[in-house]
Amino acid sequence: MTKLMLCVFAMIQAAHAATIPVAATDLANDWDGIYWFLVYLSLVFFVGIVGAMIFFVVKYRKEVNKKPKYIHGHTGLEIIWTVIPTILLFVCFGWGWSVYKEMVHGPADSMEVRVIGKQWLWQFVYKNGTTTIGDLYVPANRPVKLIMSSEDVLHAFFIPNFRVKSDVVPGMYTSVWFEAKVPGIHQVYCTEYCGTSHSGMLARVVVLSAEQWKDWLAGKKIDVDQLPADPTFPGYRANRLGEGLPEAQASGQAGGQLSLADKGKALISSKGCIACHSSDGSKLVGPSYKGIYGKEEKVLDNSAGGKVVTVKIDDNYLRESIENPTAKVVEGFPPSMPPYKGLVNEEEIAAIIEYIKSLK
Amino acid sequence: MANSSTAHGDNYLNHSHGLKSWLLTLDHKRIGLMYLFVIMAMFLMGGIFALLVRWELFAPGMQFFSSPNTYNQAFTYHGAIMVFMVVIPLIPAAIGNFVLPMQLGAKDVAFPRWNLVSYYVYLFGLLIAASTLFINKVDTGWTFYAPYSIRTGTSTTLVLLGAFIMGFSSILTGLNFIVTIHKLRAPGLTWDRLPLFLWAIYATSIVQVLATPVLAITLLLLILERTIGIGIFDPKLGGDPVLFQHFFWFYSHPAVYIMVLPAMGVISDVIPTFSRKPIFGYKAIAAATFGIALVAFVVWGHHMFVSGQSEFANFVFSFLTMLVAVPTGVKVFSWLATMYKGSLRMDTPMLYAFGFLFVFTIGGLTGVFLAVVSVDVHLTATYFVVAHFHYVMVGGTLLAFLAGLHYWFPKFCGKMYGEGTSKVGAWLIMIGFNVTFFPQFILGVLGMPRRYADYLPQFEQLNRISTIGSWFLGVGFVIVGWNLAKALKSGEKAGPNPWGALTLEWQTPSPPPHENFLKEPVVTEGPYEYRGEKALMGSNA
Amino acid sequence: MAHGTGAVSHLDRHHAHHFKNGHEEFEACKQGMWIFLVTEVLFFSGMFVAYAVLRVFYPDMMHDVHHHKILDWRMGALNTVVLITSSWTMARAVSSSQRGEQKNTVGFLWATLLLAGVFLVVKYFEYSHKIHEHILPGAQYAYEGLTTAKVPLFMSVYFVMTGIHGLHVVIGMGIIYYLIRRAKRNEFGPRYFTPVEITGLYWHFVDLVWIYLFPLLYLVG
């Protein structure tokens, strides 16, 4: 008997785990509490209503029940099904509100990071002036407060594993806070429609252990691909679009030293390049990487006053286009890429160019 | 005043002939059918966009569309068409126009000319908005959120203009219906004898009249924002983009009730008719209808819990939103109680009514999730929301519309459709619908955001199921359409009152004569007094 | 809603046949107009909210506007008087038609039309001055005399509000002229004056809006 109970309980556990992201903060656990309460409350009502409906269909089909009963109502019943739901609803409201209060009021000593959303990448500015794109590095077990604003249109910063989300509004500051308990990578989405590459505007929260955090502050490079993948989808290393490698395939490279090109592949994701540049030849906001290397392209040469000139896409061109994108813009594309000068180091530029080369 | 003589040649269809006699008609019945025709055409269009969107999401990466831009345009048109051109006018303008004066025992609506004007205004706005399909497609999403809608280089202005114009049609219809219900009720048709469908249309009209003007000014301001940059919504000029959301949702939340109240009205008429019982708690349902209509105006902020709206506002709006669920619950329970100890006829309209109850219950309950502010923070703008409002809009409004369409079809054209085929269609639609949208709840909780042209591979399985479901849904609609078309051509004759219903529209020949009634009807009792002989009438009884 | 009545062309028949009698039709049309005015109020409410928001966000904005005499209150006051007078003439036109005094009806309608014209002329002078000085809405604003960031927003509200109100005046003039034509044909009298009455309601509403616009835009700093 208890065995059966345990078995059922295990199944429910499994069902829960499969249909909700990992709770990587205490807040997330509280959130799950009210969420499952609502789920089971709804189940009770749903089963009740639909059950009654089916029961009536069986019992009062005209074949079974020729003579309907002439009833107009029943005040008692009507009062009951008005009052009871009302009470339940306000229980839900009160509980929900108490959770919401922790959501908005983080501890005063939170470490603050500034988040800037722009079409279509996330930029993170730390107190010490460091800037990263696409990866938000935070220490585990320490309250972090994100103060967010947008450079162009509405965006929204959403971390499912932390159950936090807020719009990022131009001309206004919004904020979320969290205290990550699970080191590793946590997926971030933009959830406010922001144009062409909305679905490409992804990012990662990289939660570091205390000593990793020290290293990172000291400027040491952290190889994010060595860190555990998003615990909600352990089977996947896909933190970016186009990186749909199940663990099996990924392990090969994730394990040993990455080739320069592979580093580049990781970089164009983590730096947000793939929001605008595809690797499969499809035309997004910017030219696709596929087969562009070594090609002759017509470009607007702004250093020469916006004349159209033909250049060979080589290492130098690519380097310039990464550091000063608007210098030479391939014809037919908007000059909308932000300058990455100072945001990527020599090694990273090399890796990215290597990757673009590899896409024949 | 039971079924009056059916031996009467002249009816509104053969009363006058020629295209002109339709295009310039002042007959509310013909105007209703003209609405129905256009709306169905738009529904087909929006449906095709929906199928394409689902196809694109069949797998990660780009499948059907060449670039995310085209996908964004597709879901924008799907949303805009379905909301502004289909679901809002669906029941009030199409079925309402036909049924309302007849249920009132009136010869026509109060202002027949304005009724026709309203139709052409709708058509005009619709054409302007649709024209952008051929000029420069729009990619703002149907919500036109500033500042993206200000910046994007597409012909958004035209679509805004179109929606602006269609708003006037909505206002005129509502105004017309309100006055008609106030002034043109048949002798003896007191307020407590008004069919619940009319109560619903009445509440809807009031919402239309009060909310739509605010949409008009909002869109107008946005148009000016785009053309001359007035800066009220544009942060670059010192405006506030969140203010736009307040303006927009002050209309667009009540709009949700413009869509769903008439649906509830249809259900409230269908269930007693096919249970052969008086509706359970007539006054409660009528009151609930108005309760919902009023609360509709004070809950819009629940669309903005993460928009940067203040904590205090979130508190107020979350609190008030809870109130919506109470009257909604009252209605659902009353419908159930109406079936209790009834003698249920399983005709197609009733089948849809069951489908409505099943689906709408899920839609309503998931609504509570989104009303609880903290739960909403995680779920909003994910597929959970998409699933929720499709369960309410498609599952609720559309199924109720199909119930109404099959219920009044014999009245429209005096012919009866093939019962078997229509049931097959109904089942396909209901199964397809749930297969399409239930997985999206889970997708949403797992964190898949809406309006994504491409998604991470871990979401693939559920998206596959959803896409496959959408095909069943599509086939279902095709079957239903084909079945009704066939009935129009060669359906067998339906009597004046095939369902044995008691409301006035059934007490006159089908199709009805030019001025609805052969002699002015007089009402002596409520619309659902099924007792004695009347309780035993009805289809194949 | 004048067209709502079936009586446009037939003098012999004083109500469309789906109404029980002329009185019921009159009541219906009047109520229709009242409901229409409800929609008008909510239409303007959007702009009033926008105005209030700016007032609250940028209190110094209003101060700048008045300190630098961006708007001339005398013009506003003049137009207020003009509109109030037109409202009075309109009221007289209605009562005259109800009494069947055709000459007065036509006369007062003409007076109303004339005053509406005066209102527009004054507005024209105000607008042309602003356009000349580049005191324009939002991004268009380029007035050298006053370059605080928020005044352009006020000009947006000013132009949108007065612009839409002006549009209502123009439409009103059209309808009034149409009424004059019909009144000349002696179509109105104690038994049928629906169009005059409901046009009157519309016209008074236009006045009503201005009664609020004047102090909000021109007076309170």
Place this chain on the structure above:
Amino acid sequence: MSDHHSEHHSDQQHHILPNSMAAKIFGALLVLTVITVWVAQFDLGSLNFAVAMLVASIKATLVCLFFMGLKYDHKENTVIFSTAFIFMTIFMILTFGDLLTRGDVYVKDMNKIIPDGAVAASTKSKYEKPWVGSTELVAHGKELFAAQCVTCHGAGGAGNGVAAAGLNPKPRNFTAAEGWKNGRKPSAIYGTLTKGLNAMPSFGSLPSDDRWALVHYVRTLGPHEGETDSNDDLKKVGVDPTGAGGGSSGEKQIPIGVAIDAISESK
């Protein structure tokens, strides 16, 4: 919306507004107009607004009751018309329920925010006083301009770059003296570069030296020598003219001036 069905035939008689009454109302309205104008002459602070609204409402009521005849009309129409104002009030109250209570959630945070400008400025400057022009800076600016600005502002800075076609408002014409939204002082141009303007994105991600360099180059394109900065102007953009080094000294807390701007901007 109660049931007036029965009354339709009862009150066939319409009330006709007596001319004397019309004249009285007309007079009252004129008097009230005079009163509002007269009161507006005095500065009663917030009272001005209250009085103006009160008088306006009295006038409105008179118009509704007599000119529009609500006094003699069905109560039904009064109810209908007043719903409009009820819902307008709901609209206002709930909207302001958000707007007025927003500040206390966010302002607290904002004082701590490092604006883009200050962040970049924190990287030590290799110029003595970058906000003071120098041939060196202008030369550096020229390069940057070619890379960053030409697309929109055109090679000559006349606002006629290739991308200008698609932009409204058009990019600033640097060769002309007119139309500079934020003025032509170095600090003003620096501010525009840092914050962005209309279609122009923020270039705050550039080091402050580069931004100053651009400022000085741009100023060579037209007759802008006249416009110079006061110390306060410089403070506004986070520069401490007395202390050496690229703008804000070493550690990056936000100058109060910027904080104020930030707060008012965020509204």
